[in-house]
Amino acid sequence: MSACDCATGQLQPVDQAIAALLAQAPPLPAVEQVSIHDCAGRVLAEVAHAPRPMPAWDNSAMDGYALRAADLPAEGGWLPLAGRVAAGDTRGQRLRAGHASRIFTGAPLPHGADTVVAQEQARVEGDRVWLEGAPLGNHVRRRGEEFSAGDPLLAAGQRLRPQDVGLLASLGIANVPVYRPLRVALLSSGNELRDPGEELAPGQIYNANYFSLSALLRGWGCEVDDGGVLADELLASRDALSVVAAEWDLIMTSGGVSVGEEDHLKQAVRDLGQLHLWRLAIQPGKPFAFGYVAGTPWLGLPGNPMAALLTAMVVARPFILRAQGREQILPQTVPVAAGFDWPKANRRRQYLRANLRYAEGGLCAVPVTRQGSAMLTGACLAEGLIIVEVNRTLREGETVEFLPFSELLS
Structure with missing residues (x-):
């Protein structure tokens, strides 16, 4: 992406702008190990492989009775009871031929058993049980039927959802390699802006953009710094951008990138680095900009609240996700x-x-x-x-x- 000629009236198509931004995405962030307790919402940095099969042994999918299918007539019948196996039982019991054993959900199948009849389909009288007929393998979870040892289960670059965290826990993984979150300095431009809770003078408005955009960034897994409100003057904009560029991975601003006499951010970015992109063929959100401030990427969003929110979601999001190591970055329509x-x-x-x-x-x-x-x-x-x-x-x-x-x- 070359430096833009912002004097032209040409509008950049949205898809081209997104592709140009992705071409400028920074290298993958550093990898850190976090506890399984803290990994939800983080981006996995390495493929997660299964260290063992799942299930690790044949087990019962139901509370019921374990037996050999060959010992039970198709129409059902009586079998003598022998033994009881609960979840967590490690005794390695063996089922006597021609018998049934009481078994509970998740319990290892006794050696010799190959079928389970649910307790709702059984009737116990003394030391024997009547069981409905059942096909071979009924209600049995076979060793490795979910996955085998060494199978790749979670891909690098995916954000960990609750189900992913549960799967990692089921593998016995206590510490998870994830990418470090992107650190974003978020600034707003405009003398008229005030924080919620402050009194408004005539002509002033509350700073909605900081709160909507910071919530958006945190939802994408970023760390957000409140860079404050930029005064509508060139020197103040340059000074503020210089400070945050030295400390943060990405700068995001809202406002100050249109064509008004009080919009100084584009010039401040030119003075401190390069302006690569300005004005998109998008509605709302035409005055979107991208550049570098002393080597730090800068995303300049429009000042209107809906335009800022939309360009962040549609245009900035793929760049920000890719900068955090995410693989799936484009939304599905x-x-x-x-x-x-x-x-x-x-x-x-x-x-x-x-x-x-x-x-x-x-x-x-x-x-x-x-x-x-x-x-x-x-x-x-x-x-x-x-x-x-x-x-x-x-x-x-x-x-x-x-x-x-x-x-x-x-």
Whole structure:
């Protein structure tokens, strides 16, 4: 990605911008060992292989009675009782031919047994049990049926979900190799910004961007530093960027990258490093920028709250996930029917906040009413985003791509 000529009016297509950002992704972060207690949400740095088969031995899937299938008539019958095996039993019991043994879920199958009949299908009288007929192997979990020793189970580069943590624990793994989280300095630009809880003077607004973006970054596994609010002046912007560039892995700002006389961030970045990308063919969020401040990557988001949130989710997210070692970084869309008409084409790709509804023939997507780039209420009312491509019009019933927020928030 070469330094941009920001004097041109050309808008960068969204997919090209994402690809250009990924080409600039930093090397994989350092690897650290963390306790199994603390690994949820972290990115696995090495393939997890099975140290042993699962199950490690044949065991019962039910509370019931273990037997040899050959000893029980197909229509069922009586067998004498011999023995009892509970979960955790290590005695290695052997089943006598022609007998049944009481067994519990997870207990190792007695040597010689090959079938289990559930207790609901049994009737005990004294020292014998009547059992319904059962096929060979009924309710038996075979050794290694889930996986064998040495099988690769979890891939490097995946974020550990609760089920992944449970699997690692089932393997007896106490410490997990994960990538170090990306450390992000988050700054906001604008003299008008105040923190929630402060009194507002005329012309002032609360700083929504810091709170939405920091929540987003933490949801992606980043460590976030509050870099504060930048004054709308070039010298202050340069000084603040210089400080955080020396201490953090990535700088993210909101506001200050448009074309107004009080938007100084682009020039501050040029003075301290390079500006590589500015202005995308996206709505909302056109004034998105990327560059380097003294060698540290910088992502400049728009100032309008919805535009900042959307460009972070759609454009910045793949770069940030890749910088943390994630392999799956692009969200999956769902093709659905448009539940609306869109008669006017746009030279920018549009992301409409929308909900899914059931209609005749299947799912359809319907935009919410509040679509302004400053309006977060639209995102709060919506389940995801309808993608309307450049220069496209829509008729109700035509297919569109729907991007669920669930694909963008982790």
